Amino acid sequence: MRNGVWKLVATPVVVLALLLAVSGCTGRAGVGPQGQAVGAAGATVSVDAALVELAQLPAPEGVDPALFARLKAALHDALLARAGGKLAAMPPTGTASQVNDLALTGEEPPYALTWHHRSQGDYNQDGVVSIADVTPIAIHFGETVPGDDTAHVSIQAVVDGNQDGTVSISDVTPIAMRFGVEVHRYVIENSLTEGVDWSEVSRVAPADGTGTGRKLFTFSLDSPAERELYRVRPVDSGEVFGDASNAVRFFTGELLLRLDTPAETGAGTPDDPYVVLLDTPYQLKVIEDPSGAAIDRTEEACFETMPPAFITFSTDVNGLMTVDNVMAGDFWVVGLLGELAPLSTARVYFRVLGDLPL
Numbered sequence: 001m002r003n004g005v006w007k008l009v010a011t012p013v014v015v016l017a018l019l020l021a022v023s024g025c026t027g028r029a030g031v032g033p034q035g036q037a038v039g040a041a042g043a044t045v046s047v048d049a050a051l052v053e054l055a056q057l058p059a060p061e062g063v064d065p066a067l068f069a070r071l072k073a074a075l076h077d078a079l080l081a082r083a084g085g086k087l088a089a090m091p092p093t094g095t096a097s098q099v100n101d102l103a104l105t106g107e108e109p110p111y112a113l114t115w116h117h118r119s120q121g122d123y124n125q126d127g128v129v130s131i132a133d134v135t136p137i138a139i140h141f142g143e144t145v146p147g148d149d150t151a152h153v154s155i156q157a158v159v160d161g162n163q164d165g166t167v168s169i170s171d172v173t174p175i176a177m178r179f180g181v182e183v184h185r186y187v188i189e190n191s192l193t194e195g196v197d198w199s200e201v202s203r204v205a206p207a208d209g210t211g212t213g214r215k216l217f218t219f220s221l222d223s224p225a226e227r228e229l230y231r232v233r234p235v236d237s238g239e240v241f242g243d244a245s246n247a248v249r250f251f252t253g254e255l256l257l258r259l260d261t262p263a264e265t266g267a268g269t270p271d272d273p274y275v276v277l278l279d280t281p282y283q284l285k286v287i288e289d290p291s292g293a294a295i296d297r298t299e300e301a302c303f304e305t306m307p308p309a310f311i312t313f314s315t316d317v318n319g320l321m322t323v324d325n326v327m328a329g330d331f332w333v334v335g336l337l338g339e340l341a342p343l344s345t346a347r348v349y350f351r352v353l354g355d356l357p358l
């Protein structure tokens, strides 16, 4: 930080920019169509058989038998209320069961795809929503989902099936509602056609997940193709596919941040920064492959500013920038494409001129 006091402008736009800076621009939705259910239906589950299994389920060690009996009774009632004789097995669908954190990491081969297990009601994370999933409710009964950024991967979030923040008897209901839902495998797929066509790369079993919280899956990629997209889809044992995860792209090419509206002077480098005026809008663009056919990636990018309160953007994604500060000085803007891995960034430098209040 240079000497001087930066004016912190408490506008919603700045707050948004700060939030984006904190979030690192993750969570951008992926590319590609959602999965379609195809193939034959999976196995069916008998409600009567499930109730027999429930009745025989012993209380886990260290759990109050009375509490466990209550949970079993609640699941018994919920299953009876839902059932029509048979419960069809199927893969998980819906946002509460959709893998949403697929990432491609690493700066050199082998790269890695990582994601966490997501199947509402599968509290013991064995891949199937079944009677056995009542046991984790008993073990974690009364616990709350952490309020920090570990919430997503916490075991409490896994067992909090109704997503009210606490593990309670209400979390029995998702077991009954999704009874028989199965992740037999996660199918890793790739696309070299921007998500039009997808091909199977490999399959990973739920038992391959690791960790004591939400199970983490890791799949090694030795030689992904440039610009290739990846996603994962759950499939049940009847070869019916659930909803696709977010998609991630492998990209190692050069990314440039360009000032599309001409600056007063300069080249955007540290030694020769763009010279820009106060209260003047400038259009920033994130492009790739500038020597060939430049591809505008601005709509997929987000922007961070250092120092963070120096300028404002009209929105988080369109790159329209207005310099809004009270000091002359230098700052820089980083354009980020969150879907890319290794995380690609471009940086451009500015110097502010203008009539500056004291």
Ligand SMILES: [Ca+2]
Pocket (backbone or CB within 6 Å): 121, 122, 123, 124, 125, 126, 127, 128, 129, 130, 132, 133
């Ligand atoms: Ca389970």
Ligand SMILES: [Ca+2]
Pocket (backbone or CB within 6 Å): 159, 160, 161, 162, 163, 164, 165, 166, 167, 168, 170, 171
């Ligand atoms: Ca809950």
